[in-house]
Structure formats: structure tokens, C-alpha cells
Amino acid sequence: MTVLPVTELLSAQHINKSFSGVHVLKDVQFLLRAGEVHALLGENGAGKSTLLKTLFGIYIPDSGILAVGGQPVTMHSPKDAQTHGIAMIHQELALIPELSVAQNVLLGNEGREVLNYAQMEARVRPFLAQVGLNIAPNTPVKRLTIAQQQMVEIARAVARQARIIIMDEPTSSLTTHEIEQLYVVVRELTASGVGIIYVSHHFDEIEALADRVTVLRDGNYIGTVDQKDVTQDQLVTMMVGRELAAQGTFVERTPGAVRLDVRGLNRNGVFEDISLQVHAGEVVTLAGLIGAGRTEVLRAIYGADPITSGQIELDGQPVPRPSPAVMMLRGVGFIAEDRRQQGIVPDAKVSVNMMLTSWAKGLVSVREADMRRSVEPQMQALGIRPANPNQTIRRLSGGNQQKVILGRWLAAGCGVLLIDEPTRGIDVASKADIYTLVDELARQGVAVLMVSSELPEVLRLSDRILVMREGRLAGELSRAQASEERILALATGAQTHAKDSNVHAV
Structure with a gap:
């Protein structure tokens, strides 16, 4: 031969x-x-x-x-x-x-x-x-x-x-x-x-x-x-360069009061009749295939895109005309999927990017010394490398940029956080860090509504999973009910689990 x-x-x-x-x-x-x-x-x-x-x-x-x-x-x-x-x-x-x-x-x-x-x-x-x-x-x-x-x-x-x-x-x-x-x-x-x-x-x-x-x-x-x-x-x-600690297992949580209540949200031709609740200290994930309308729902809740009809309440109080400015002042944070285009100011310093929301809410001055005092401990706690607040954020890796954006909302003290694809394009070590940060946010009582296309991530982080298909909610899974197979069955409309009594159809 x-x-x-x-x-x-x-x-x-x-x-x-x-x-x-x-x-x-x-x-x-x-x-x-x-x-x-x-x-x-x-x-x-x-x-x-x-x-x-x-x-x-x-x-x-x-x-x-x-x-x-x-x-x-x-x-x-x-x-x-x-x-x-x-x-x-x-x-x-x-x-x-x-x-x-x-x-x-x-x-x-x-x-x-x-x-x-x-x-x-x-x-x-x-x-x-x-x-x-x-x-x-x-x-x-x-x-x-x-x-x-x-x-x-x-x-x-x-x-x-x-x-x-x-x-x-x-x-x-x-x-x-x-x-x-x-x-x-x-x-x-x-x-x-x-x-x-x-x-x-x-x-x-x-x-x-x-x-x-x-x-x-x-x-x-x-x-x-x-x-x-x-x-x-x-x-x-x-x-x-070392054995990486496991990305952890799900942390049992005891949810508190309802912080975000969405009822009958509609946007013509995009999504229809979306109703959901997220409690304090709870992580709820919108799962489904790309194009199912998950990102569009998240953006509409934040007021970035218009809605045709529906109601949004925060801590029991209605939000009659949601907009990013209104939602930010009401304690809602938003992390977009495309962090380069919608999440950061690429040529601004790390300190500026981390303090943007705090500035807007009047929580910190624009003096550089004040910023450094606020930002440096945050960078250390979040494990952002290199820990230089004066470096432009475009020079950081994707994982470290995402940590800066999470740090922005931690510093501003949000009560509800909307996260779209939290670990897209992020390496395995940074992904583990992001999971720890999401766990910490929930532990502090933040209500987290997340979109993720990675099923292991969905199962790792979620208390409840709402599955979307073709612009509508197809079903809800508790943590005990959830599996990759069941999520995909709801997302695709497969008949194999349509009769599964453990799956709550919406």
C-alpha cells in the first residue's frame, strides 16, 4: 500500500x-x-x-x-x-x-x-x-x-x-x-x-x-x-493554563415578588400575545429557534422597538410609554446581543463605558479620580483583564467587554436585567465568569430575563424557560421539567412531546 x-x-x-x-x-x-x-x-x-x-x-x-x-x-x-x-x-x-x-x-x-x-x-x-x-x-x-x-x-x-x-x-x-x-x-x-x-x-x-x-x-x-x-x-x-473550575451547577433560588409583569404584548407581524412574569431573584429564559421573535420581545419590553398593544408593569406600577430612557430610570437594564454595535462605545475608556448608566442616573460624577475610585474595585471583582480603566474598551476581548457591560448595570443598581445572548462569541473561561455574575445578580434580588440559543446555558442558568415559536409562546418549562429534547420539541412544534403532561403549553 x-x-x-x-x-x-x-x-x-x-x-x-x-x-x-x-x-x-x-x-x-x-x-x-x-x-x-x-x-x-x-x-x-x-x-x-x-x-x-x-x-x-x-x-x-x-x-x-x-x-x-x-x-x-x-x-x-x-x-x-x-x-x-x-x-x-x-x-x-x-x-x-x-x-x-x-x-x-x-x-x-x-x-x-x-x-x-x-x-x-x-x-x-x-x-x-x-x-x-x-x-x-x-x-x-x-x-x-x-x-x-x-x-x-x-x-x-x-x-x-x-x-x-x-x-x-x-x-x-x-x-x-x-x-x-x-x-x-x-x-x-x-x-x-x-x-x-x-x-x-x-x-x-x-x-x-x-x-x-x-x-x-x-x-x-x-x-x-x-x-x-x-x-x-x-x-x-x-x-x-490551569484546570478550569466547572461552570457550576444550577443554584437553587427562592424567587421574591413579581418585578416584571408583561401582559398581552403584541407587535404586528413580529410577535403576538406575549405574557410573562419575572420575580425578584429569578432567571427566566426565552428559548427557541433563531427568528422565533425572542430578541424582538426583549427589545420591545425595553422600549427600543414599538409595540402595537399590551401592558408592562414594574414592581406593580404600569409603564404607559416604555422607552430606553424611561426603563433605565425605572431600574431596567438591557444588554444587547451585538455588544460591539449596541453595547459599548468602542473608542471610549473602560471607565467611561462602565459608568455610562451611573452618569445618566446622576450616581457618579464625571471627574476622572471619582471614576477610578468607582471602577477599579469593580474591575477587580469582575476579573476584567487587563485591569486598566484608562484603556479603550475596543482593545479588550469579547468576554471582558461583556463583563464591563454587566458591571455597568451592577454599578447602576438595576432591579430588572434583560440580557440577549449573554455569552455569544465568548471563550469557555469567560463564559464561566459570566454564569457566576448572573448567579450573583439573581442572589442580589435582580429579576433576569434572558435570551439564549445555547441549550446547556439555558439549563444551567434558568429557573423557568419560556419557549417561543413563530412569534408566540409555545410553552413553559419549570426547571424540573426542562431538558434539551423538550425545549427543542416546543421550539420546532414536534409532535413527539405534544402530549407530554409535564410540559405546560401556553
């Missing part, structure tokens, strides 16, 4: 990169082989994004060697990377919404000949078929789902004959079914010899797809291992 040699597609040797004197990558190694999925793991802030951007020509390393096909290369831009057969699917998709699918697939790869629309569409059809995307090439991208847009990005990489594809958190906004479709496409690509660098915080994805795993920690190369030879606990230890 002849053993075929392993083809080296891309390698990085002794890569170093600094920004403003801060060493972000330190002697980092990486090797991608043809036909493999090579996962890149590390906590937020470990250097993953910097390494990916270096491999894609966005950053130029201060020192070290990049090689494609065993030959050293110098890449000064993404265009150089594309010339070497490298494509990158960013977490924030880089498509032009107003253009058609065909135009986006061929963008930058049109060739010298002038193509009319019919020729463009004919040219891209094989690429769409290869990634399993059954849509008309003339469809505007803005009409597609996130999953379909992701497949358009992959089709563009295929059209450019990329042999190396970088996927950065590709499933962060996908449903379970859409994730399975992505797996099929990834396996077909690697079967054709394409090498894929795959970044994810979800260990089930790593187990399902990865051949090898490289771990970074604090900008340092920790090691590369065969995925089948290591456990999740071993990978976590490599990532954080």
Missing part, C-alpha cells in the same frame, strides 16, 4: 507581532495540511484574530516566516493572500447587501472579459451548487438569511479557487439545522483537498469537524494536538 505524502498548504513559523509596544503574538507556529480541518483555539485575547489577520495579509508580522506550499511568501494585503489561494470568511460577513448573489460571488474575480447578467449568473451556478445553495443567482443578498449569506461567502472562496479557507466563528448566528448544512459543505471541501482553518468556542463543533487543534494562550503558541487524542478538559487546560 502506497502512503501518499501529506501536502503542506500553509505554515507560519516563529511569528511575532506587537501593537504600541504590546506583544500580541510571540513565536507562534501553525501548519495547515491539504484536506484537513485545523481548529484554532484560545481564550478571547489569546491572539487568534491577530494570527488569522496575519495569515490573510491584513497584518504584516514583525518577524517570522509565512509559507504557502512550502515556499516563503510576503503578503502585504488580503489581495496578496487571495493570489496565494487564501480566502477568509469573517465573523461579520463581508457582502454587499444591495448586490445580487452572482455579483457578490464574482466580486473582485470577474476576469478581464465583460460579463452581462445572464453570463454572470450562469458562471456562478456551479459554485452555488457546490456549497448546496439552491437560490437564484440574481437574488439580492439582503433578502438572504445569515446562513445563506455565509454560503455565498464560501461560494466566493470556491469561485476564486481558494485552497485555504479561514472560517472565523462561522456558526455564531446559525440554527442547529444550518450548522449541520455547514458541516456537510466543510467535509466536501476538505474531501477535494481544501484546507480549512476553523475558529470556534464550541467544543462540539471541534469534535465533529477538526482533525488537529492548535492552542494559543496570551499570544503564545501552546501546542498542536490530534483532536481524537485529547479530551475537552485537556484542551481547556491548554487554553487557560
Whole structure:
């Protein structure tokens, strides 16, 4: 039997990169082989994004060697990377919404000949078929789902004959079914010899797809291992440099009085007849599939989006015209799913971001010395790294940014907290910290209403679970009743549990 040699597609040797004197990558190694999925793991802030951007020509390393096909290369831009057969699917998709699918697939790869629309569409059809995307090439991208847009990005990489594809958190906004479709496409690509660098915080994805795993920690190369030879606990230890304490078990709580009471909330065409209560010291989760209306309900309760009809009461008192300003002054906090766009002021200091709500409520002065006295103990207590209140928040990892936002509401003393996807895009260590913070908020008597798409997270944190389907409440599960299977049955309308007497239909 002849053993075929392993083809080296891309390698990085002794890569170093600094920004403003801060060493972000330190002697980092990486090797991608043809036909493999090579996962890149590390906590937020470990250097993953910097390494990916270096491999894609966005950053130029201060020192070290990049090689494609065993030959050293110098890449000064993404265009150089594309010339070497490298494509990158960013977490924030880089498509032009107003253009058609065909135009986006061929963008930058049109060739010298002038193509009319019919020729463009004919040219891209094989690429769409290869990634399993059954849509008309003339469809505007803005009409597609996130999953379909992701497949358009992959089709563009295929059209450019990329042999190396970088996927950065590709499933962060996908449903379970859409994730399975992505797996099929990834396996077909690697079967054709394409090498894929795959970044994810979800260990089930790593187990399902990865051949090898490289771990970074604090900008340092920790090691590369065969995925089948290591456990999740071993990978976590490599990532954080210690055995991570378990994310904890559910903390038994004794809920108090009703703090948030929502009755018959409607928004035409979005959600219908939403009624729920959240008690002091209780965590209630809105579960369901993406598109079920969970985020829209949360935003409507906070007054960020209008409602058609319904009533909202806080501590027994009606809120006739909810708005973010009114709700904030009434002690309601809101943490949006998209923290970069809606949760932080990226170029402002950490101290400013943490004190925004306290300023608005007149609880703290704008003097820098006063801010530092308020912020520094909070940063220490929340485990925010680095603990420098004068650093701009955009330089913090996603997990530390989320801790700052939670700290903002802790400092302002909210009685009700609405949280949308609390750990989206957050590494395993920061996720455990966030769970502890949510437990602490509940212990202090805060009423927490949460949206989460991660079922283990839902089961870990929730006292009660309200499942939404197609804009309506499909059922309620107590903690004792809840399981992943029952949640999914309610979310999808599956008949297998429709007769389950333990499930309370709404």
C-alpha cells in the first residue's frame, strides 16, 4: 500500500507581532495540511484574530516566516493572500447587501472579459451548487438569511479557487439545522483537498469537524494536538493554563415578588400575545429557534422597538410609554446581543463605558479620580483583564467587554436585567465568569430575563424557560421539567412531546 505524502498548504513559523509596544503574538507556529480541518483555539485575547489577520495579509508580522506550499511568501494585503489561494470568511460577513448573489460571488474575480447578467449568473451556478445553495443567482443578498449569506461567502472562496479557507466563528448566528448544512459543505471541501482553518468556542463543533487543534494562550503558541487524542478538559487546560473550575451547577433560588409583569404584548407581524412574569431573584429564559421573535420581545419590553398593544408593569406600577430612557430610570437594564454595535462605545475608556448608566442616573460624577475610585474595585471583582480603566474598551476581548457591560448595570443598581445572548462569541473561561455574575445578580434580588440559543446555558442558568415559536409562546418549562429534547420539541412544534403532561403549553 502506497502512503501518499501529506501536502503542506500553509505554515507560519516563529511569528511575532506587537501593537504600541504590546506583544500580541510571540513565536507562534501553525501548519495547515491539504484536506484537513485545523481548529484554532484560545481564550478571547489569546491572539487568534491577530494570527488569522496575519495569515490573510491584513497584518504584516514583525518577524517570522509565512509559507504557502512550502515556499516563503510576503503578503502585504488580503489581495496578496487571495493570489496565494487564501480566502477568509469573517465573523461579520463581508457582502454587499444591495448586490445580487452572482455579483457578490464574482466580486473582485470577474476576469478581464465583460460579463452581462445572464453570463454572470450562469458562471456562478456551479459554485452555488457546490456549497448546496439552491437560490437564484440574481437574488439580492439582503433578502438572504445569515446562513445563506455565509454560503455565498464560501461560494466566493470556491469561485476564486481558494485552497485555504479561514472560517472565523462561522456558526455564531446559525440554527442547529444550518450548522449541520455547514458541516456537510466543510467535509466536501476538505474531501477535494481544501484546507480549512476553523475558529470556534464550541467544543462540539471541534469534535465533529477538526482533525488537529492548535492552542494559543496570551499570544503564545501552546501546542498542536490530534483532536481524537485529547479530551475537552485537556484542551481547556491548554487554553487557560490551569484546570478550569466547572461552570457550576444550577443554584437553587427562592424567587421574591413579581418585578416584571408583561401582559398581552403584541407587535404586528413580529410577535403576538406575549405574557410573562419575572420575580425578584429569578432567571427566566426565552428559548427557541433563531427568528422565533425572542430578541424582538426583549427589545420591545425595553422600549427600543414599538409595540402595537399590551401592558408592562414594574414592581406593580404600569409603564404607559416604555422607552430606553424611561426603563433605565425605572431600574431596567438591557444588554444587547451585538455588544460591539449596541453595547459599548468602542473608542471610549473602560471607565467611561462602565459608568455610562451611573452618569445618566446622576450616581457618579464625571471627574476622572471619582471614576477610578468607582471602577477599579469593580474591575477587580469582575476579573476584567487587563485591569486598566484608562484603556479603550475596543482593545479588550469579547468576554471582558461583556463583563464591563454587566458591571455597568451592577454599578447602576438595576432591579430588572434583560440580557440577549449573554455569552455569544465568548471563550469557555469567560463564559464561566459570566454564569457566576448572573448567579450573583439573581442572589442580589435582580429579576433576569434572558435570551439564549445555547441549550446547556439555558439549563444551567434558568429557573423557568419560556419557549417561543413563530412569534408566540409555545410553552413553559419549570426547571424540573426542562431538558434539551423538550425545549427543542416546543421550539420546532414536534409532535413527539405534544402530549407530554409535564410540559405546560401556553
